[in-house]
Amino acid sequence: MVGSNDKNKLSLTIRYSVATLLLLVMVFPYLYMVLNSFADWSQVDRQLIPSSYSLKSYSWLFSGGETGTPRPWLNSFFNSVIVSVGSTVLMMVFGIMVAYALAKIKFRGRDAVNNFVLFHMFFPAIILLIPNFLVIQKVGLYDTYWAMIIPKAMSLWAIFMYTNFFKAVPTTFIEAAKIDGATEFQILYKIMVPMSKSITTVIFLFLLMERWTELLWDMIVVRSDEMLTLNVLLSQMFGPYAGYPGPMYAASVLLTLPIIILFIIFGKRFKEGMQFNLK
Structure with a gap:
């Protein structure tokens, strides 16, 4: 024994x-x-x-290094915050609205839309890179925040995840709300959204992380130094700042810090959401 x-x-x-x-x-x-x-x-x-x-690397970074101004590092960091938060919020809003319609509202062509979402999820996104860029140029959004935000404002993965979650919600809740006179928007934001806090945390963190680390698209649609995100700035600075590896490491730490902080804050709900996905 x-x-x-x-x-x-x-x-x-x-x-x-x-x-x-x-x-x-x-x-x-x-x-x-x-x-x-x-x-x-x-x-x-x-x-x-x-x-x-x-702390020399960080003091050098925040003092502006050779330029004597906190730009471009701090400016690029705030550009990343604006672009990532803006894109993620739009992806969440559109994802919730479309998913609710696909899961709980009967309309003609719903199955076709569902199939399109599934098909497009496996469609290589890089194929649409040039058409999207040409559209951005034609409408005059090149080198603006909108050029980085609008093309990334829809996530089919978020729609797919929310659709599966909303399908699991009993229809009796919706029917009871309609009897009380609630509209579809009221049902969505007062019933469905509060019930989906855990899955929302998972989707939000993944979408934000994906958008925060975006490089190729942001590199293509911006030209001026004032509009560069931190990812793009770091990719361009490996040459000129090769002699300053310490500040480069410090900038990389700043790039990862927001994601780590968010995972720490929302860790509990993230685990709950992941448990639902694995069921």
Whole structure:
């Protein structure tokens, strides 16, 4: 009996050790970036774990570096916030409205729209890159916030996720609300949306993360330095700022920080939403 317990303990120890090792392998690149962002400039990229630290990279970054002004780093960071939040909010609003119609409102052609959404989810988005760019140019939105926000204002994945969730909501709730005189919009925003907080958190975080890390589209539709997002700025600065790896690491940490903070804040609801998706 003792031998069996010893074997179980040994097996458990091996599993935890392997899991810990794999976790360290996955997390270490990010830890390396964070450590080097705080490292003294003489220690950056010289060893795996720097031996001396300072805030010089961050102070250089926020003081503007060679330009003597917080731009372009801070300006690009706020551009990323505006574009990402604006696009995500629109994707959420349109996703909820379309999904509710597809899940709970009977209309002619509903099945065709559902099939189109499923088909388009597997359609390579890069194929539409040039047509979308030409449309942006024709309507005069090139090099504006709207050029980065409007083409990203619809998410078929969000529609698909909300549609499946709304289908699981009992129709009796909707029928009871209609008997009380509620309109479709009132049912949507006073009943359906509050019931979908967990799945909304999952969709919001994934959409925001996807839009926050967007590079190709933002690189194509902006020209002026004032409109650059932080992703685009970082991609363009590897050449001119190759001699300043510390500030580059610091800017990369700033790029990831909002996503990490949001996951920490909404972690509980995110887990609840993921549990619903796995059912």
